[in-house]
Amino acid sequence: MEEKQYPKPKTMFSAIQPSGTITLGNYLGALRHWINLQKEYFCIFALADLHTITVRQEPLKMRKNVLEAYALLIACGIDLDKCIFFIQSHVKAHSELAWILNCYAQFGELARMTQFKDKSQNHKDNINAGLFSYPCLMAADILLYKSDFIPIGADQKQHVELTRNIAERFNGIYGEVFSIPEPYIAKTGAKIMSLQDPSKKMSKSDKNKNAWISILDNKDAIIKKFGRAITDSEAIVRSREGKDGINNLISIYSCATGKNLDEIEEEFSGKGYGTFKAAVAEAVWSHIEHIQNRFKEIIDDKPYLEKCYRENAEKASYLAENTLKKVKKKIGFII
């Protein structure tokens, strides 16, 4: 009998920096897609701890943050029976390929990265070389696993485009070594904005704690933060140009409930911002309440977490070393 050929599932790769908490922006822009896509794709996810040291970290706090982020992502729904989820610094091939890719990226293209420009503005006292070559490490993360799709928020698109350029340049010299990845950016929630300055993206590095929601915030804090969110004086729940505050709340509500713009406008027609903000808070809470409960169950089980991250680093290393070996051979290293 002829053997049936099944198409190989596509590979998804993504990562998050485990620096402090995880925000509603991370969750709606990226993590919820990671969780959904596990059913369809071969998914590989990482905690990008090597990326975090481009900004100075306090050692004890860093260890705590990484472990908490590992537990939190499992609590969000990463299924370790279906995908690989590891800590970046445990897989040595990332640093090694990053160095190699540094030699295939141009100064000019790295200097054009908006994140580099923003971060060097915000950390003027520490504009280190790592901050500059950060996209090469990100390219290494992606290319080591021959990733087809990269689920990310809009702010990371430029880095994935640069990864494609580096991969194409490399393949142009040595033949088809790398797969060319596509960014996967959802239509809603790709850029969740600050609740206090809706012209800026929501970010945990914002000093104003009212500007962002942590997925570990309690219900009271969530209600208060949405209650204080900056909107406008028109008090009409309708998406329109120039009203960044209300547009942001509408897209958060849409992501959290799955309702579209027309449904939302109809639901809140004739109701003020107070009612709407309370509904947004409730919808967000209903999403994250179970994540917090699950997080509390696993964060204290250190042996379980250690077993998971060690086993997953081994699986990732196997795949990564394979690609790295091919790359080194092509370049001319004795392997």
Ligand code: TYM
């Ligand atoms: P990071 O840790 O800043 O963010 C993790 C993911 O969350 C998305 N995100 C947002 N989405 C919508 N609205 C927001 N306000 C918001 N803030 C963050 C980000 O776009 C990202 O998808 N360099 C990456 C981590 C990384 C990576 C990779 C990602 C390292 N290697 C390889 C993809 C592939 C970063 O700092 O993401």
